[in-house]
Amino acid sequence: MxxxxxxxxxxxxxxxxxxxxxxxxxxxxxxxxxxxxxxxxxxxxxxxxxxxxxxxxxxxxxxxxxxxAPDGFVPEEQVRRELAQDKVCMGGVDRTGRPFLVGFPARHYSANRDMAEFKSFVVYFFDKICARIPRGQEKFLCVVDLKGWGYSNCDIRAYIAAIEIMQNYYPERLGKALMINVPYIFMKAWKMIYPFIDNNTRDKFVFVDNKSLQETLRREIDESQLPEFLGGKTPLIPLKDCVQQPESV
Incomplete structure (x- = not known):
């Protein structure tokens, strides 16, 4: 132990x-x-x-x-279609040493989604990011880039499923979720998701105004660790290119 x-x-x-x-x-x-x-x-x-x-x-x-995860992890073959869409990538670490991942909801299409595979994919990427949390830390950071998000990407059932998996089975793992490049129409979907988020988790979702985006990102993440597409120096690693890590919860 x-x-x-x-x-x-x-x-x-x-x-x-x-x-x-x-x-x-x-x-x-x-x-x-x-x-x-x-x-x-x-x-x-x-x-x-x-x-x-x-x-x-x-x-x-x-x-x-x-x-x-009967074998202790979700096998890549079980989530191959989800991985191919590169909707979740691994970044570096924030200023406190927490690893972070970057999500791209605009790469998710509800019409092409299989719920069972999606739920397995959620377990897959939570296991991946938790396995990267170093000793002395217990949480990770998440950057959710909603640029290009539209009605074809809206999938309330999937969003709620992901949040419930996180809350019920990965408690106290999320440190903060920075919601960036948020289109106005997304807020309609958020109103439907919000009631399913518990009080402790709600405070961790931070909607970042475009005018303060760079200031907020650099306050949380050093330029050397910030992803290149956000003005930093670190390339993102697609989840499918990450080596399988041992089970972590």
């Missing part, structure tokens, strides 16, 4: 609750012992340190994980 060290500030009372949570979930599912204390702490924090609620959430996660 991994050490809890390096996972951010926590008081003795919180670690006691983590121990209580571990005892509760291992009594019901022995596979819980395979997950470290930092993972348990994220579920605990996601449920405001209520051990019973965190236990229910964590046990549901274990069952989901066995179904969503």
């Amino acid at each position: 991994a050490s809890a060290a390096g996972g951010g500030a926590a008081g003795e009372g919180e670690w006691l609750k983590v121990a209580e949570l571990r005892a509760t979930v291992q009594a019901q599912d022995p596979h819980a012992k395979e997950l470290d204390n930092l993972t348990l702490r994220r579920f605990l924090r996601a449920r405001d340190h209520n051990v019973d609620k965190a236990a229910a959430m964590f046990l549901k996660f274990l069952q989901w994980r066995r179904e969503a």
Whole structure:
């Protein structure tokens, strides 16, 4: 079992609750012992340190994980069509050392989407970015570039599915989502998505005005790590070109 060290500030009372949570979930599912204390702490924090609620959430996660990734990861072959569209790419790290990914929703077309494959793709890229999180960090940053987004890209069901997977099975992993180049028509879709986002996650979505785009990006990401298409020096890596990493949640 991994050490809890390096996972951010926590008081003795919180670690006691983590121990209580571990005892509760291992009594019901022995596979819980395979997950470290930092993972348990994220579920605990996601449920405001209520051990019973965190236990229910964590046990549901274990069952989901066995179904969503029975081999410990989603194989590339299972999401090949999604990967070919290059709608998610890996970037560098932000100023705090968090890795970030860049999403291009304008490359997603609802008419061509298979929901089962899309959900597997969401698991695939969350696993990829979480595997890149270094020791001492627990979160990642996301840049969502909505340039060119239109009605043919609008897929409310898919967006909600992705958010629910993140909230339910990757709690406390998202540090911030910078929404950039946002067209006015997207806000109509956002009004339908918003009710499905929990209170803690809502605050992490930041809509960046075009006038302050470069200032905001450079405040979060050093120029050496900023993607080339946003005026930086680092090329993006399409998800399909990333080497398969071990399971990470």
